[in-house]
Amino acid sequence: MLQASPHGWHGAPGGGSSGIIVKKTIRVEVPVDKYPNFNFVGRLLGPRGNSLKRVEAATECRVLIRGRGSIKDPSREDMMRDKPGYEHLNEPLHILVEAELPASIIDARLLQAREILEELLKPVDESQDFFKKQQLRELAILNGTLREDGSSMAGSVSPFNSSNLGMKRAKTRG
Numbered sequence: 042m043l044q045a046s047p048h049g050w051h052g053a054p055g056g057g058s059s060g061i062i063v064k065k066t067i068r069v070e071v072p073v074d075k076y077p078n079f080n081f082v083g084r085l086l087g088p089r090g091n092s093l094k095r096v097e098a099a100t101e102c103r104v105l106i107r108g109r110g111s112i113k114d115p116s117r118e119d120m121m122r123d124k125p126g127y128e129h130l131n132e133p134l135h136i137l138v139e140a141e142l143p144a145s146i147i148d149a150r151l152l153q154a155r156e157i158l159e160e161l162l163k164p165v166d167e168s169q170d171f172f173k174k175q176q177l178r179e180l181a182i183l184n185g186t187l188r189e190d191g192s193s194m195a196g197s198v199s200p201f202n203s204s205n206l207g208m209k210r211a212k213t214r215g
Contacts, residue, residue: 069159107136118130
């Protein structure tokens, strides 16, 4: 779909020489068949959806997780499956990447989004998964439950890190 527009991206004047805003959508398959026990949706979303929001911010694309398993609650997914707007629930898990950008940059942004997402969709052994460790750290910070690893207590002002108290911080469930 092509639209002629005197304005650039987000309505800013002078958005490129052509002034044509193009809307495109690409589909990225999620390899659930090859890795049925891997939590792709959790890895893509990250803590409170922040990982997905970062992909969107970096690429100026909208990222939508669709298909079987895209709704957290399986009973709700079954209930919604044949309702209007939820037809995608009959398809395998996949990602739609949408962009509405100047024709001169849209393909590069969609490619950038595809590359980032495909990297996130590569299952990694949990002990080697740096990305997941970063997500868990971010979640702990958001929840206020971050405990620094290591035996060094230097620089810590938390009373919970004092080794002579003989107590640990309670873990919370979110």
